[in-house]
Amino acid sequence: LKPVHLSTCVWGRWHLDMLTRVVWPCLLAEGNLPALIRQCSATHRICTTRRDQSMLRELEIFKRISQLVPIEFIDTPTENPEPQFHMDRFVVAMQEARDAGAIFFNVWPDVVFADCTLGNAALAIGTGMAGGLLPSFRVVSETCIADVLETFGKAPEAPISIPAGELVRLGVRHMHPLSATGVANAVHGRPDTGLMFRVRNEGLVSRTSSNWLFVDPQRLEITADGAITTSASDPASFVHIVTDSDDLVFLSLAPLYKELDTFRPHHSNDALDIARLTMLPHVRVSPFIEPLDRVCVRLHYGSMTETRWNPIVESSDAVFRRVRMDRTLIHLWELLKEHGCRQAARLISLAVFTLKLPARLLTGRPLTIFVPNDDAIAALSPGAFDRLIHREGRRDLLNAMLDHVTIADAVAHNERTEYRSANGAPIGIQSGTAQRGAEGSASVLKELRSGAHRICIIDRVLNAGAETPHARRLHRS
Amino acid sequence: MTDLTAEQAVKLSTTALRLSAPLLWRFKLAPWREKAASVFYQAGVERHRRLFLSEIVADLEASGSKGDPSHAARQAGLLHAVDDEARERVARYYEAAIAYLPHFAEPLYNLASLRRDCGRKDEALALFLRAGQARPHSRAKPHALVIANAFWEAATIMVTLDRLEEAEKLFRRALNLNKNFGPDHVRFPRLLQRMGKNVEALDHFELAMTYSHRYAPEFIEPEYLPDELAVRQPDGVLFDPFELNRIEGTEILYWAHLYFRVHRGLPVTSVLQLQKMLMGGPETERRSIRCSQTKGALVT
Numbered sequence: 001l002k003p004v005h006l007s008t009c010v011w012g013r014w015h016l017d018m019l020t021r022v023v024w025p026c027l028l029a030e031g032n033l034p035a036l037i038r039q040c041s042a043t044h045r046i047c048t049t050r051r052d053q054s055m056l057r058e059l060e061i062f063k064r065i066s067q068l069v070p071i072e073f074i075d076t077p078t079e080n081p082e083p084q085f086h087m088d089r090f091v092v093a094m095q096e097a098r099d100a101g102a103i104f105f106n107v108w109p110d111v112v113f114a115d116c117t118l119g120n121a122a123l124a125i126g127t128g129m130a131g132g133l134l135p136s137f138r139v140v141s142e143t144c145i146a147d148v149l150e151t152f153g154k155a156p157e158a159p160i161s162i163p164a165g166e167l168v169r170l171g172v173r174h175m176h177p178l179s180a181t182g183v184a185n186a187v188h189g190r191p192d193t194g195l196m197f198r199v200r201n202e203g204l205v206s207r208t209s210s211n212w213l214f215v216d217p218q219r220l221e222i223t224a225d226g227a228i229t230t231s232a233s234d235p236a237s238f239v240h241i242v243t244d245s246d247d248l249v250f251l252s253l254a255p256l257y258k259e260l261d262t263f264r265p266h267h268s269n270d271a272l273d274i275a276r277l278t279m280l281p282h283v284r285v286s287p288f289i290e291p292l293d294r295v296c297v298r299l300h301y302g303s304m305t306e307t308r309w310n311p312i313v314e315s316s317d318a319v320f321r322r323v324r325m326d327r328t329l330i331h332l333w334e335l336l337k338e339h340g341c342r343q344a345a346r347l348i349s350l351a352v353f354t355l356k357l358p359a360r361l362l363t364g365r366p367l368t369i370f371v372p373n374d375d376a377i378a379a380l381s382p383g384a385f386d387r388l389i390h391r392e393g394r395r396d397l398l399n400a401m402l403d404h405v406t407i408a409d410a411v412a413h414n415e416r417t418e419y420r421s422a423n424g425a426p427i428g429i430q431s432g433t434a435q436r437g438a439e440g441s442a443s444v445l446k447e448l449r450s451g452a453h454r455i456c457i458i459d460r461v462l463n464a465g466a467e468t469p470h471a472r473r474l475h476r477s
Numbered sequence: 478m479t480d481l482t483a484e485q486a487v488k489l490s491t492t493a494l495r496l497s498a499p500l501l502w503r504f505k506l507a508p509w510r511e512k513a514a515s516v517f518y519q520a521g522v523e524r525h526r527r528l529f530l531s532e533i534v535a536d537l538e539a540s541g542s543k544g545d546p547s548h549a550a551r552q553a554g555l556l557h558a559v560d561d562e563a564r565e566r567v568a569r570y571y572e573a574a575i576a577y578l579p580h581f582a583e584p585l586y587n588l589a590s591l592r593r594d595c596g597r598k599d600e601a602l603a604l605f606l607r608a609g610q611a612r613p614h615s616r617a618k619p620h621a622l623v624i625a626n627a628f629w630e631a632a633t634i635m636v637t638l639d640r641l642e643e644a645e646k647l648f649r650r651a652l653n654l655n656k657n658f659g660p661d662h663v664r665f666p667r668l669l670q671r672m673g674k675n676v677e678a679l680d681h682f683e684l685a686m687t688y689s690h691r692y693a694p695e696f697i698e699p700e701y702l703p704d705e706l707a708v709r710q711p712d713g714v715l716f717d718p719f720e721l722n723r724i725e726g727t728e729i730l731y732w733a734h735l736y737f738r739v740h741r742g743l744p745v746t747s748v749l750q751l752q753k754m755l756m757g758g759p760e761t762e763r764r765s766i767r768c769s770q771t772k773g774a775l776v777t
Contacts, residue, residue, distance in 0.1 A: 143549035173546035177533040187536040188529070191690060201544035256555055260526055265590070265693050267660050276660075276688035333686055349682040353663055354670075389675040 001041040002125060003102035004214075006069065009047040009089040010109035011076060016052055018141070018253055019109040022148060024061045026113040028159035033068050035119025039126055044107070045096075047074040047089050049081070061157040090226050098217030105214045111136070112148055112251040114164040120248050121214055124240040130219035131228065131239040133210040133288070134248035135297045137196070138176035141253040147174065164246045168203055169301035171251045178259060182209065182269060184319065189269040190262050193278050193289070196299075197316045199308055203245075203300035205316045208274070208292045210241070213248060225282040236291035245299040271319050272352065275326035290327075293320045321359040326352060328362055332450050336371060339448065341457060343377040343385075347397065350389060355398050361405070361422055366452040368419075370404040370427065372461045373445065380461055399423060403463045409454060416441045427462055481748055483569070483576035486719065489752050490733040496755065497735070497768040509734075509770055512705040514578035515614070516718050516734040518587075519707040521570030522698055523715050525587060528567050529696070531556040561595045568592070573719070582611035582623045587695050589630065598634055605631035609650070614699035621697035625654035629661070636668055644668055657684055659691030704771075707734075721748050729775050738775040740765035 010019050027033040036042055044065065048056070053073045056062050065071065076085065090106075097104035103125060105118075121132050147170060152160045162170070182192045183204075194209030212228055219238065221229050232238070242248045267273075278289050296313050298304065329352050336345040351357060361367070377385060387393045388400055402423040419427045428441030442460035449455065481489065487510075494509055495502040534548050534556050550556045557563060568591045574584035589604030608627035617623065628651035635644035648665045651658070658664070666681035708716045708724075708731055716722040722731045730737040732748060739745050745754065745766075754762045769775050 140550050140555070142555060143553050147549065169546055172541070174549050175534075175537060177530045180533045180537040183537060183540060185540075186533065188533055191688075198540045200542040256530065256550060257526065260530070261692060261696050262690075263529070263693055263696070264660065264691060265529070265695065273660055273688075276686070280688055330686055333683075346679040346683060349686050350679055352686065353666070353682050386675065389679060390673075391670040391675070 001039065003100060004036070004040040004042040004105050004125075005093065005097040005100065005102045006042050006044040006105045006107045007047075007090075007093040007097070008044070008107045008109050009086040009093070011049045011052050011081060014255075015109045016055065018111075018145075020056070020059055020061050022112055022145060022160070022253070023107065023109060024065050025153065025158065025160035026111075026115075026162070027107070027118065028064060028068075029113075029115040029161035030159070031116030031120075031161070032113060032118040033065070035116065036122045037068060039122040040103070042069045042105075043102075044069045044071045045074060045093065046071060047076060047093070049076050049079045051079055059157075064157060087226055091222055091224060094215060094217050094222045097215075101218065103214055103216050106212060108250075108252065110141075110253045112139070112144070112162065112167065112170070112253065114167045114245070114249050115161040116164070117213070117248050117250060121240075125214065125216075127240075129238060129240040130216040132213040132215075132242070132248065133239060133292065134213050134242045134250065135206045135209055135245065135299060136211055136250045136252050137171055137179040137182070137206070137209060137299075138252045138254045139171055139174035139179075140176050140256050142256055144170065144174035144251070144253060164249050165301045167249055167251060168245050168299045171299070172204070172301070174251075176254050176256070176258070177263075178254060179209075181263065184268070184316075186268045187266070189264045189267045189273070190259075191264075191273070191277055192269050193274055193283065195269060195274065195316070195319060197312045197319075199300070199304075199312050202302065202304055202308060203298065205309070205312050206297040206299050207295070207316050207320050208289075210292055210297070213250075223282075223285055225285075227282060227286045228288065229285055230287060232287075235287045239288065241292065241295050243295060243297055245297070249299065271322035272326050274323045275330060278323075279327060279330050290324065293324055318359070321363050325357060325359040325362040328451060328453070329357075332369070332453075332455065335448055335450050335455065339446065339457065341371050341373050343374050344371045347388065347401070351397060351401060354391075354394055355401075357398070357401075358422075361407075365407060366409060366454070367422075368406050368409060368454045368456060369450075370406075370429070370442065370444075370456050370458045370462060372404070372442075373457050373459060376442075376458065376460050400461075400463075403427070421462070425463055429456070429458070481719070481752070483573040485752075486573055486733055486748075487576045489748075489755060490735055492755050493733075493735050493737070493751075493766075493768045494770075496763065496766065497770065505770070510577045511581075512770075513718075513734040514574040514581050514584070515701065515705040516707045517570050517574040517577065518581065518584045519698070519701070520715055520718050521567055521574065521584060521587060522696065524567040524570065525591070525695060527556065528559065528563055531563070532559050535559045564591045564595055569719070580611045582608045582613040582627065583617070583621075583694070583699070585611050586623050586627050586630075589627070590695055593630070593634065598637065602631055602634045602638075605634065609647075616700040616702065618697050618699065620692050621694045621699075622655050622692070623694045625651045626694045628654070629658055629664075632668075633664055636664070641668060641672055645672065657689045659689045660685075661691055662689070705734075719748070721745065721751060724772065727772075727776070729772055731772075734770070736769050736772045736775050738767045 094104045124132050152162050181188055181190045182194055183196045183198060195207050197205040215228055223229060278284060296316055329348055333345045333348045388397045403421045403425055405422040406419040406427060408419050416428050416430045421427050429444060430441055431444045442458040442462060444456045444458055446457040498505055534550055538548055568588055571584040571588040574581055585604055585608035589601045589608060592604060593601035605627045609624055613623045628647045632644045632647035635647060662685040666678035669678035711725055716731055718733050724731055745751050767775055
C-alpha cells in the first residue's frame with residue numbers, strides 16, 4: 001500500500017474545536033478515512049503544541065481516529081507559534097513526506113469534507129495521479145458548525161457523513177463574505193485568483209478556486225513560499241483537477257469578521273485583477289495556474305439542468321479567456337520593457353485598459369507578434385502616435401495591434417517573406433537590417449518567447465494608422 | 478439608542494467632565510475630547526463593518542432565487558438588512574466623533590463614504606474634502622492613508638460631476654501622498670484621457686499593470702492607546718457610547734467614555750435622566766453624581 005501522510009498543523013482553542021468537532025467526525029465517514037486506508041497506508045501526522053497534544057489525547061474522538069490510523073505528534077517550535085508557522089510547516093511536512101517516500105495529504109484543521117472526498121482521492125492516487133486539486137469556498141463558522149452538527153451529526157464524536165450536493169447547499173447557505181466577494185459582479189471585492197458564477201437554484205460554476213488536497217512530493221516540487229511546481233511540459237496531465245463537486249469538495253470554516261481589512265469596497269474582482277494577481281512572483285511560479293484557468297468546476301446541489309448551466313459555463317469561459325489574455329499581455333509588457341521597447345510596452349498597457357481585444361485570438365494557437373522598437377515608433381509620421389493614444393483613436397490602436405500579429409509561426413529569413421496579419425493585411429518580414437527590402441518590409445532585430453508566442457522585435461511599424469477604419473473595412477471585404 | 482444628538486452628547490459630557498474636576502476641567506477638556514471622539518469612532522467602525530458584510534451577503538442573496546438557500550448569517554441576526562436607515566444608524570457615531578473633534582480625519586472619511594453609498598454626493602464630497610484637510614489619528618497605520626484616500630475619493634466624485642479640472646487637482650494631491658491606488662488607479666489615466674493628456678495617461682496606465690492592493694481606510698483602525706480604547710462587555714461586544722451602560726458587578730455607569738457613580742437612592746437608567754440631573758435638576762441631584770475619566774477613580 002502506498003504510504004500517505006495525513007498532515008495537520010493546528011493549535012489554539014478555536015482550531016482544535018474545529019478539528020475535533022467537525023474535521024475528525026467528517027474523516028470518520030465511510031467514504032473518507034475508512035475508504036482511504038483500504039488503498040493506502042496512512043499515518044496522521046499532527047504538528048501542535050505540547051499543551052494541545054495533551055488535550056487531544058484525552059478525547060474520545062482521538063481514540064476513534066487512532067483506531068483507524070496511527071497518530072504521530074510533531075512539536076511546534078514554541079507553545080505560541082506565529083500564524084505564519086502553519087505555512088512554513090506545510091513546506092516542511094511536504095519535505096518530510098518526500099523523505100519518507102509518502103504522499104502528502106492536506107488535512108486542514110478547519111474544514112468540512114464531503115463524505116467521499118478522501119476515498120475518491122485515494123482512487124485518483126491509484127490511477128497514478130501525482131496531485132489532486134479540489135474546489136472549496138469559505139463558510140461562516142458561527143452558523144455553519146451548528147448546522148452541520150444539528151443536521152448531520154448523529155451523536156457527539158459519531159461520524160459526520162455529508163453528501164457532496166448537501167455540502168454545496170450548506171456552503172451557499174453559510175457562504176462567507178470572503179467567498180461571496182468572489183462571485184462575479186459582487187458589490188464589493190477582495191484579491192482572489194478565482195471567481196464563481198451563480199447558477200440559480202442549482203449551484204455555482206467555480207473557476208480556479210482550487211486547493212491541493214494531496215501531492216506526491218517525489219513527482220512534484222514545492223517552493224519556499226509553498227507553491228507546487230514541476231518542470232514537466234504538460235503538468236495538468238498527471239494531476240487530478242476536479243471538475244464536479246460530486247468528485248471532491250470541501251468547505252473552509254472562518255469566523256465572520258476574518259480578514260476584513262483585505263476587502264476592496266465597490267471593486268468587484270474581475271479578469272484583469274485575477275491576471276495581475278497571478279503574475280505576482282510567488283504565484284506565477286506555479287505551472288498550474290494556466291491549466292486551472294481552463295477548467296470549469298461545477299458545484300451543484302442536486303441534478304443539473306444543462307440549459308441553465310451552459311450559458312453560465314460559457315460566460316465563465318469568456319471571463320477566463322480574458323484572464324489568460326491579460327496575463328499574456330502583462331507578460332509581453334514586462335518582456336518589452338526589459339528589452340528596451342518602451343513605447344510598444346506603453347501601447348500595450350493602454351490596450352489592456354481601453355480596448356476590447358479578441359481574447360480568442362490571443363489565447364488560442366501560438367502567434368507571432370511583431371513589435372516595433374522605439375526608433376521605429378519615433379519615426380512614425382507626425383501625429384500618428386498621438387492618434388493611437390487618443391481616446392477617440394481606440395479603433396486605430398486596435399487595428400495597429402492586429403496589423404502586427406500573425407497566426408503563422410513566422411520565421412525570419414534573409415529574403416523577404418510575406419505573412420498575413422490578424423487583420424488580413426500583408427506583412428513583409430526579413431531577418432537582419434543589411435538587406436532591407438525597398439517595398440516596406442520590416443527587419444527582425446531580435447526574437448523572444450512569451451509563453452507559446454514568438455515575439456519579433458522589428459525596425460519598422462507595419463501599416464499603423466495608414467488606413468482609416470473605413471478603408472480597412474473595404475480592404476477586408 | 479438615546480435620543481441625544483451628537484452636539485447634545487458633547488454638551489452633556491462636557492458638563493459632566495466639569496463636574497469631575499471643577500478646577501482643572503479646562504486643562505483636561507482637549508485630551509478628553511480626543512479620547513471620546515476615538516471611542517465614538519470605534520463604535521462606528523464596529524457597526525460599519527457589520528453593515529459592509531451585510532451588504533456583501535445581501536448582494537449574494539440578490540444573485541440567487543427562491544430555490545436557493547437563504548443566508549444563515551442574516552437569519553441568525555449576525556448580519557442585517559441594508560438600507561439608508563441602516564447607514565444612518567452607523568453615521569450617527571461618526572457624527573458624534575466629529576462633534577467631539579472636528580478635525581478627526583478618520584470619522585470624516587468614514588462618514589463621507591456612507592454618504593456616498595446613500596447617493597448623497599454633495600455631502601460626501603464636502604466630507605471627503607474636509608477629511609483631506611483634517612488630521613489623522615496620531616497612531617494611524619501607515620497603509621490606511623486616509624488623507625490620500627480622501628482626496629482620491631473626492632476626485633472620483635468630481636469626475637462624476639464633470640468637474641474635471643478640480644478632479645485632476647485632487648487626484649494629483651492624492652498621488653503626492655500615495656503613488657499607486659491599486660485596482661482603482663485606472664481612474665486617473667481615464668480622466669487624463671478625457672482631458673486630452675494622453676501621454677501622461679500612458680504613464681499611469683502602466684502603473685496599473687502590476688498588482689497592488691488598495692486598503693479600505695474605513696476599516697484600518699489606528700493602534701489605539703489604552704486610555705482611548707472603547708470599553709467592552711465581558712463577551713467582547715463594545716459598550717454603546719451613546720447608551721448609559723452599567724459595568725457588570727459594579728454600580729458604575731459608563732457613557733460617552735466617562736464613568737459615573739450615583740449616590741444611592743437616585744437610580745439613573747437613561748442618558749436623558751442623566752441629562753436632566755446634570756443640566757436641569759436641583760443642585761442636590763447634581764452633587765449626588767460623581768464622574769471620572771477612569772473607572773478606578775470611582776471604585777471606593
